[in-house]
Amino acid sequence: MNKAVRLWVLGVGCAGVAVLFAGAFRRLPEFGGSHHPYGARAVAAALHRHTANVVSSVNFDQRSFDTLGEQAILFGAVLGTVVVLRQAKDERRVPPEPAVVAPTVRGYALVSLPLTLLVGLYVVAHGQLSPGGGFQGGLVVATALHLLYVAVDYRALERLRPVPVFALADAFGDAAYLLLGLAVLVAGASFLGNVLPLGTFNTLASGGIVPLLNAAIGIEVAAAAVVLLAQFLDQALELVPRDGEHR
Amino acid sequence: MTAERVLPLLVAVPLLGAALLVGAGRWLPRYTADVFGLLVSGGTGALAVVELVGARGEPGPVEWVAGWRPEGGSGVGIVLVGDGAGLGLAALISALVTAALVYSRRFFDEPPPGQAGAFPALLLLFQAGMCGFVLTGDLFNAFVFFELMGVIAYALTGYRVEEARAVQGALTFGFVNSLGGYATLLGIGLLYARTGELGFAQIGAALDAAAGGGDALVTTGFALVATGLLVKAAAVPFHFWLPDAHSVAPTPVCMLLSGVMVELGVYGIARLYWATFAGPGGVSAADAHWVLLVQGVSTAVLGAVMCWQQRHLKRLLAFSTIAHTGLFLTALSALTPEAATGVGVYLVAHAGVKAALFGCVGVLLDRFGSVDERELHGRGRELRFVGVLFALGGLALAGLPPFGTALGKALCEEAAGPGATVLFVAVSAVTGAAVLRTAAGVFLGAGQPPAGPPHFAPRAAVRGEGKEQRPGASERRGADEFGTSDGHDTASGPEQEGEPETTGSGEEPETAGPVTRAPDSMLVATTALLAGGLAVGCVPALWPHLAHAADGLSDHSAYLAAVFGSPETPPASAAPSWRVSGVLLDLLATLLALVLARTAPRITAGTRRAAWARPLRRLHSGHVGDYVACTVAGMALLGLLLR
Numbered sequence: 001m002n003k004a005v006r007l008w009v010l011g012v013g014c015a016g017v018a019v020l021f022a023g024a025f026r027r028l029p030e031f032g033g034s035h036h037p038y039g040a041r042a043v044a045a046a047l048h049r050h051t052a053n054v055v056s057s058v059n060f061d062q063r064s065f066d067t068l069g070e071q072a073i074l075f076g077a078v079l080g081t082v083v084v085l086r087q088a089k090d091e092r093r094v095p096p097e098p099a100v101v102a103p104t105v106r107g108y109a110l111v112s113l114p115l116t117l118l119v120g121l122y123v124v125a126h127g128q129l130s131p132g133g134g135f136q137g138g139l140v141v142a143t144a145l146h147l148l149y150v151a152v153d154y155r156a157l158e159r160l161r162p163v164p165v166f167a168l169a170d171a172f173g174d175a176a177y178l179l180l181g182l183a184v185l186v187a188g189a190s191f192l193g194n195v196l197p198l199g200t201f202n203t204l205a206s207g208g209i210v211p212l213l214n215a216a217i218g219i220e221v222a223a224a225a226v227v228l229l230a231q232f233l234d235q236a237l238e239l240v241p242r243d244g245e246h247r
Numbered sequence: 248m249t250a251e252r253v254l255p256l257l258v259a260v261p262l263l264g265a266a267l268l269v270g271a272g273r274w275l276p277r278y279t280a281d282v283f284g285l286l287v288s289g290g291t292g293a294l295a296v297v298e299l300v301g302a303r304g305e306p307g308p309v310e311w312v313a314g315w316r317p318e319g320g321s322g323v324g325i326v327l328v329g330d331g332a333g334l335g336l337a338a339l340i341s342a343l344v345t346a347a348l349v350y351s352r353r354f355f356d357e358p359p360p361g362q363a364g365a366f367p368a369l370l371l372l373f374q375a376g377m378c379g380f381v382l383t384g385d386l387f388n389a390f391v392f393f394e395l396m397g398v399i400a401y402a403l404t405g406y407r408v409e410e411a412r413a414v415q416g417a418l419t420f421g422f423v424n425s426l427g428g429y430a431t432l433l434g435i436g437l438l439y440a441r442t443g444e445l446g447f448a449q450i451g452a453a454l455d456a457a458a459g460g461g462d463a464l465v466t467t468g469f470a471l472v473a474t475g476l477l478v479k480a481a482a483v484p485f486h487f488w489l490p491d492a493h494s495v496a497p498t499p500v501c502m503l504l505s506g507v508m509v510e511l512g513v514y515g516i517a518r519l520y521w522a523t524f525a526g527p528g529g530v531s532a533a534d535a536h537w538v539l540l541v542q543g544v545s546t547a548v549l550g551a552v553m554c555w556q557q558r559h560l561k562r563l564l565a566f567s568t569i570a571h572t573g574l575f576l577t578a579l580s581a582l583t584p585e586a587a588t589g590v591g592v593y594l595v596a597h598a599g600v601k602a603a604l605f606g607c608v609g610v611l612l613d614r615f616g617s618v619d620e621r622e623l624h625g626r627g628r629e630l631r632f633v634g635v636l637f638a639l640g641g642l643a644l645a646g647l648p649p650f651g652t653a654l655g656k657a658l659c660e661e662a663a664g665p666g667a668t669v670l671f672v673a674v675s676a677v678t679g680a681a682v683l684r685t686a687a688g689v690f691l692g693a694g695q696p697p698a699g700p701p702h703f704a705p706r707a708a709v710r711g712e713g714k715e716q717r718p719g720a721s722e723r724r725g726a727d728e729f730g731t732s733d734g735h736d737t738a739s740g741p742e743q744e745g746e747p748e749t750t751g752s753g754e755e756p757e758t759a760g761p762v763t764r765a766p767d768s769m770l771v772a773t774t775a776l777l778a779g780g781l782a783v784g785c786v787p788a789l790w791p792h793l794a795h796a797a798d799g800l801s802d803h804s805a806y807l808a809a810v811f812g813s814p815e816t817p818p819a820s821a822a823p824s825w826r827v828s829g830v831l832l833d834l835l836a837t838l839l840a841l842v843l844a845r846t847a848p849r850i851t852a853g854t855r856r857a858a859w860a861r862p863l864r865r866l867h868s869g870h871v872g873d874y875v876a877c878t879v880a881g882m883a884l885l886g887l888l889l890r
Contacts, residue, residue: 001865001866001868001870001873001876006870006872006873006876007876009876009877009879009880010872010875010876010879010880012880012883013876013877013878013879013880013881013882013883014879014883015883016880016882016883016884016886016887017879017882017883017886019883019886019887020463020467020470020471020883020886020887021467023463023464023467024437024463024464024467024468026463027441027462027463027464028437028440028441028464029440029441035443036443037321037442037443037444038323038439038443038444038445039443041321041322041323042323045315045323058323061313062313062315062323062324063323063324063325063387063388064312064313065255065312065313065325065327065383065388066325066387066388066391068258068259068262069258069376069379069388069391069392069394069395070391072262072372072375072376072395073391073394073395073398075265075266075269075372076265076369076372076376076395076398076399076402077398077402079265079269079365079368079369079372079402080369080398080399080401080402080403080405081402082362082365083362083365083366083369083402083406083408084402084405084406084408084414084417085408086362086408088408088409089409090409164273167269167270167273168270168273170269171266171267171269171270172266172270174262174265174266174269175263175266175267175270178259178262178263178266179263181255181259182256182259182263185248185252185255185256189314190252190310190311190312190313190314191252191255191256191259191310191312191313192255192312192313193313193314194313194314
């Protein structure tokens with residue numbers, strides 16, 4: 001197809017899809033209605049299980065099997081990236097060059113690094129109580145580490161961030177989620193069942209299995225983000241074509 | 248542990264295996280990693296079989312994950328349904344993954360540094376995604392596993408990163424499949440907005456409870472969810488990613504993509520329709536029949552036409568997969584339990600046969616560093632056993648009794664009517680003939696020696712990179728010589744002009760054993776797969792299981808009853824068996840295939856790539872933009888057909 005034909009096909013297709021959606025949207029429930037069958041049930045179930053953050057209750061209790069699939073997607077995506085961005089035969093590794101960083105940038109990044117790390121850990125730890133949780137907090141933790149790259153340079157980051165350790169942590173977080181589920185199964189309940197004591201509502205030790213699964217996800221997401229970024233940064237900063245010059 | 252409780256293990260065990268392989272990858276020797284992967288995938292398959300046999304004659308175990316059994320008819324949890332279709336497919340998936348792992352023992356020259364377990368781990372994740380997809384009774388959960396399959400499949404397709412085309416093929420695959428995924432998600436959103444439910448059965452029950460039947464929202468929801476599944480199933484016009492991905496993916500990955508992943512799209516459509524939309528509040532049977540028939544016939548015809556014109560063997564097989572998916576959809580459009588049985592038999596047998604054919608092509612690639620029909624002309628004489636397997640695979644595709652494909656084809660013809668029978672005979676004859684023609688040329692040297700350079704010059708050898716001439720490297724080179732698409736001039740050019748020649752290029756040492764033998768692991772896996780395809784047609788003990796699975800799959804109310812805890816056994820349809828008319832039609836298709844293949848060597852490539860089909864070939868341009876435009880247009884067409 002040449003460009004004109006392609007755009008025509010796309011345009012007609014989009015118009016058709018728009019017609020479909022227009023028809024469907026007119027039959028949606030009215031905006032602002034009070035009929036939320038799943039929402040009502042999910043909130044009731046979360047309260048029943050002493051989990052203040054309903055979203056975490058859905059993620060790590062009511063629909064924890066979805067999260068199992070989602071964390072597998074993340075794990076698989078990282079593994080796929082490691083495989084696809086591996087050092088190919090026609091590439092060689094060069095040491096990254098030291099970078100000059102403006103003092104204000106360095107100062108800001110060095111101050112915000114520990115703060116960001118603390119916020120990330122807080123968000124993970126309070127997943128069962130307040131908005132956030134393992135997914136969100138894990139990413140904040142990974143971001144904190146990468147402030148070192150902004151503040152100093154890639155060599156500093158590499159020293160603080162041994163990729164094999166984080167790859168291991170990634171696999172550990174993934175395995176921990178599964179092993180928790182299996183442990184419940186072995187103990188005589190359903191896979192991933194919430195059979196732990198539920199604790200006092202709105203305290204750190206509440207929600208039964210929710211904080212544990214949440215922590216496993218926190219470890220996996222933080223480690224996965226670090227490994228993932230390491231692959232891309234390596235590709236951009238360290239790997240050069242074998243017969244080529246430094247990029 | 249009860250049979251219900253064990254169901255999630257079919258997903259959790261391969262996932263855990265993958266995690267352990269990645270975690271310990273740094274310290275594991277490759278051999279250990281491979282054996283571990285085999286044990287995990289095989290063990291998962293054994294578990295699926297045990298569950299299947301344990302549920303014999305009954306609707307099968309139903310598990311509410313984490314114990315969220317609904318109270319008073321409504322709940323918040325995810326349900327896994329281990330019915331005949333789900334568990335049977337989980338067993339099939341596990342068998343194919345195990346075969347692919349055996350096959351790949353000697354295939355890749357080296358794993359990524361420090362990641363000896365990366366490839367088996369990816370296959371295990373793929374297995375987990377597919378098993379989750381077939382077992383779940385929850386639409387959103389199915390979407391999650393659909394995405395897991397996708398992500399892993401993209402990475403596996405792009406595994407040979409040294410080759411730009413592999414990355415391109417994976418990227419195209421990713422774009423088109425992600426687009427399908429978005430459509431599915433939008434559809435789930437619409438259905439959720441209407442019903443406040445996410446389970447197949449729960450949505451179905453809510454739709455049935457609402458008076459008035461399916462309106463625009465319901466049909467649009469169905470069309471959008473189905474779009475994602477049809478992209479996976481490579482139905483026209485969503486199929487463009489498939490040949491591009493197959494021509495660059497490593498052979499064991501092709502086995503899984505063509506053998507079972509694509510077919511899961513067909514399964515998904517069947518499950519979606521019968522579990523959710525077959526009731527009074529869903530999509531009318533006439534509409535569903537019409538849409539599936541249009542999709543099926545166009546896909547089958549396009550697949551067969553394109554298949555015949557290929558010389559890149561993996562592309563040829565890829566288009567034959569498209570043709571057969573079209574046949575599955577055509578048969579499914581009858582929407583009867585008998586049709587579902589026929590598709591089930593056909594699908595299972597096709598999985599074995601198609602994977603075996605890819606296995607044979609992988610051996611050729613390993614030996615000669617090429618997958619070009621012409622370059623390989625007459626060079627396969629030394630690989631007599633592989634030749635026999637390949638020819639048998641071709642005959643099985645055409646429908647030679649007693650292969651399971653022949654039985655499945657006969658059952659589908661019976662269920663789909665006389666008009667469809669013509670299509671079934673023609674399409675299976677053409678795809679079978681394409682394989683047989685290749686078999687005669689490559690393994691017997693039949694017909695004219697090809698024009699152009701008689702010997703193939705491996706590009707890497709010309710460049711003097713001798714150390715790359717190992718199996719994995721030769722796989723790369725094979726793909727290197729040909730475009731991933733039909734529309735590009737470089738891809739369709741008959742010769743690689745200006746390509747320097749190197750004498751004795753086919754004799755690189757690749758294995759420790761005698762050069763005329765392929766690695767045992769590859770032959771064992773390929774033979775076992777073909778034997779599986781044969782067994783489906785020859786072992787009558789399997790047939791009642793397949794009929795039982797199809798009965799459960801195609802019964803709306805029985806599925807709802809099973810999920811809501813009051814299982815009822817659907818009326819049992821007759822177990823499939825051979826009939827004289829079916830056998831005669833099978834023999835006719837086989838004969839046609841042989842005649843076509845017999846005349847083929849006299850047809851030059853120029854006429855085989857007929858001028859009238861040029862626009863069709865050019866449509867398969869390898870341009871992601873084209874594919875995306877076609878996918879969007881197809882989505883609109885699907886929705887409007889349902890109006």
